[in-house]
Amino acid sequence: MSTGIVTTDLRKTFPVRRWQGWRRRPAAAPVAAVDGLSLRIPPGQVTGLLGLNGAGKTTTIRILSTLLRPTGGTVSVDGLDVVEHAREVRRRINVISGGERMVYDRLTARENLWYFGQLYDVPRARLRARIDELLDLVGLTEAAQVPVERFSRGMRQRLVIARGLINDPAYLLLDEPTLGLDAPIAHQLRALIAQLAADGVGVLLTSHYLAEVEQLCRHVYLIARGSLVAQGSPAQLAGQTVRRHTVRLVLAVADPAVTAVLRALAERHGAELTVDVDDEGRPRFTLRHPQDLVGAVVTAVVQAGGAVAGLTVTPPTLEDAILTLTDAQAVAVR
Amino acid sequence: MSVMAATFVRNWRITLRAYPWTYFVGTLATGVLTIGVSMLAYRAIGGGRVGASFTAATGSADYLGYVTVGAAALTFTTRMVLWVAKAQITEYREGTLESQLLTPARRLPYLLGVTAQALSTTAVEITVLVAVATALGVRLTVADPLTLLAATVAATVAVVGMSVPLSALMLAAGEAHITQNTLFTAMALLCGFTFPTSYLPDAARWLGEALPVTWALRVLRAATLPGTDVDPWPAFAVCVVLGGAYLLLGLSILDPAERRALHRSARA
Numbered sequence: 001m002s003t004g005i006v007t008t009d010l011r012k013t014f015p016v017r018r019w020q021g022w023r024r025r026p027a028a029a030p031v032a033a034v035d036g037l038s039l040r041i042p043p044g045q046v047t048g049l050l051g052l053n054g055a056g057k058t059t060t061i062r063i064l065s066t067l068l069r070p071t072g073g074t075v076s077v078d079g080l081d082v083v084e085h086a087r088e089v090r091r092r093i094n095v096i097s098g099g100e101r102m103v104y105d106r107l108t109a110r111e112n113l114w115y116f117g118q119l120y121d122v123p124r125a126r127l128r129a130r131i132d133e134l135l136d137l138v139g140l141t142e143a144a145q146v147p148v149e150r151f152s153r154g155m156r157q158r159l160v161i162a163r164g165l166i167n168d169p170a171y172l173l174l175d176e177p178t179l180g181l182d183a184p185i186a187h188q189l190r191a192l193i194a195q196l197a198a199d200g201v202g203v204l205l206t207s208h209y210l211a212e213v214e215q216l217c218r219h220v221y222l223i224a225r226g227s228l229v230a231q232g233s234p235a236q237l238a239g240q241t242v243r244r245h246t247v248r249l250v251l252a253v254a255d256p257a258v259t260a261v262l263r264a265l266a267e268r269h270g271a272e273l274t275v276d277v278d279d280e281g282r283p284r285f286t287l288r289h290p291q292d293l294v295g296a297v298v299t300a301v302v303q304a305g306g307a308v309a310g311l312t313v314t315p316p317t318l319e320d321a322i323l324t325l326t327d328a329q330a331v332a333v334r
Numbered sequence: 335m336s337v338m339a340a341t342f343v344r345n346w347r348i349t350l351r352a353y354p355w356t357y358f359v360g361t362l363a364t365g366v367l368t369i370g371v372s373m374l375a376y377r378a379i380g381g382g383r384v385g386a387s388f389t390a391a392t393g394s395a396d397y398l399g400y401v402t403v404g405a406a407a408l409t410f411t412t413r414m415v416l417w418v419a420k421a422q423i424t425e426y427r428e429g430t431l432e433s434q435l436l437t438p439a440r441r442l443p444y445l446l447g448v449t450a451q452a453l454s455t456t457a458v459e460i461t462v463l464v465a466v467a468t469a470l471g472v473r474l475t476v477a478d479p480l481t482l483l484a485a486t487v488a489a490t491v492a493v494v495g496m497s498v499p500l501s502a503l504m505l506a507a508g509e510a511h512i513t514q515n516t517l518f519t520a521m522a523l524l525c526g527f528t529f530p531t532s533y534l535p536d537a538a539r540w541l542g543e544a545l546p547v548t549w550a551l552r553v554l555r556a557a558t559l560p561g562t563d564v565d566p567w568p569a570f571a572v573c574v575v576l577g578g579a580y581l582l583l584g585l586s587i588l589d590p591a592e593r594r595a596l597h598r599s600a601r602a
Binding site for chain 1: 339341347351427434436437438593600
């Protein structure tokens with residue numbers, strides 16, 4: 001039996017109906033939200049699922065969590081098909097979504113966790129201790145008896161996180177889990193996710209906070225229009241980008257000789273060079289090139305007698321990779 | 335604790351926090367108004383007498399008792415349908431349906447938990463309604479306590495049976511008001527709450543016969559109207575069989591209806 005969540009050639013289409021006169025008729029082609037996606041989410045690590053809005057991330061999570069049925073392909077959780085064995089799969093997984101309600105406003109935090117504990121059939125002897133642990137974990141012990149309708153957005157999201165852990169899931173699907181959380185709580189949650197993975201939980205994470213993905217994920221799938229565009233570690237994905245290292249250099253005083261040297265250097269390497277002034281009116285040079293030209297730039301400036309007032313180097317990031325790779329896919333589709 | 339018991343407790347907690355006493359009064363108002371208007375018509379227009387056709391159709395000349403039992407039954411039916419049939423679309427609207435469906439809990443115990451809580455709430459409402467009717471001068475008698483118990487069971491089976499397919503219909507359509515009000519209107523006209531079904535045209539009467547609530551009312555009439563000489567047990571049996579059939583139909587279409595609702599929210 002294979003362990004982990006495995007999808008093979010996963011597809012999901014939504015029929016589209018349009019008004020024609022007095023009747024709504026099916027459009028010629030249904031919309032493909034997920035199109036031939038093959039993923040593996042192993043236990044004991046955090047796997048990222050990235051893409052722009054509408055790429056199919058949330059639909060994928062809904063299929064993995066049994067909420068939606070796939071139109072084609074297969075999904076298994078520890079070898080159990082999510083359609084055939086939906087109830088058994090639900091015991092092993094849970095979902096935490098940012099920005100969705102998922103808890104009862106008129107119940108207190110403790111009552112919510114108690115109710116969901118019952119729905120997950122958590123043994124009575126274990127449930128009370130589990131609720132206390134989770135309330136403590138998400139910092140809601142003090143507010144345990146307060147109805148959720150009086151919670152702030154961040155408190156509500158913390159309760160949603162506790163709800164997602166009530167059944168000790170073997171796999172946790174996180175859809176923008178830190179959305180709306182204050183920085184310290186988001187930091188705590190990231191530490192918790194890392195700890196869960198270290199304890200053997202398989203985690204799938206979608207997030208718009210790419211630093212979060214770079215920090216937590218060992219493997220990332222990048223999707224666009226429901227299809228896989230690239231995969232690898234965050235560093236490998238960033239390396240696939242054609243975006244450039246950006247060297248930004250500020251001179252203490254304007255010097256035509258230094259400007260000429262930098263223009264020549266940019267021309268020689270085929271780098272993109274822009275010249276403007278910073279907030280203090282000092283000349284600022286920005287060079288973009290696939291290679292890191294910082295050494296050559298500094299050497300040239302010093303040899304030309306220039307005085308460097310500021311220097312920053314920005315390597316290509318995961319964000320660059322997403323933009324580049326999804327742009328390329330969009331171009332290919334067009 | 336089972337899913338049924340947990341849902342019962344959850345719903346009581348929500349009810350106690352969510353609904354003010356005015357809501358309870360509003361619920362009673364419809365039943366009291368039905369009894370009041372009927373009483374006025376009976377005394378002011380009918381001169382305190384009923385026609386021979388009414389006595390022939392019902393086996394009793396106690397019109398006010400007939401109307402009070404009908405109003406109580408209508409209150410029971412509408413309140414139970416509102417609780418049970420709307421349970422899932424309320425979860426859908428309030429954003430908790432997904433977290434429900436993510437769990438391995440089955441639907442039937444959940445719906446039975448909602449039913450149990452609805453029964454306990456509605457029992458209080460019916461008791462107060464009957465007390466108000468008694469204060470207005472209506473004298474109700476229980477001909478046979480066992481038949482009254484059977485009538486309560488029959489009414490519960492009938493209402494839950496009808497509520498589950500209605501719940502699926504509401505989820506699939508994504509709306510509750512048109513669906514529930516169509517059913518309430520149909521039941522009020524076809525099931526014999528305030529007049530005997532024999533007054534209806536044949537086609538309408540047959541439609542009424544297809545609703546288990548009609549049969550539950552017959553058992554209730556047999557238990558509460560003095561002078562009726564009707565054997566309640568055949569009606570009880572039909573009610574249970576019809577209610578069970580509706581329940582099975584509802585459970586079989588609930589899963590596709592839930593998926594349709596989730597599809598709708600996934601596309602949104």
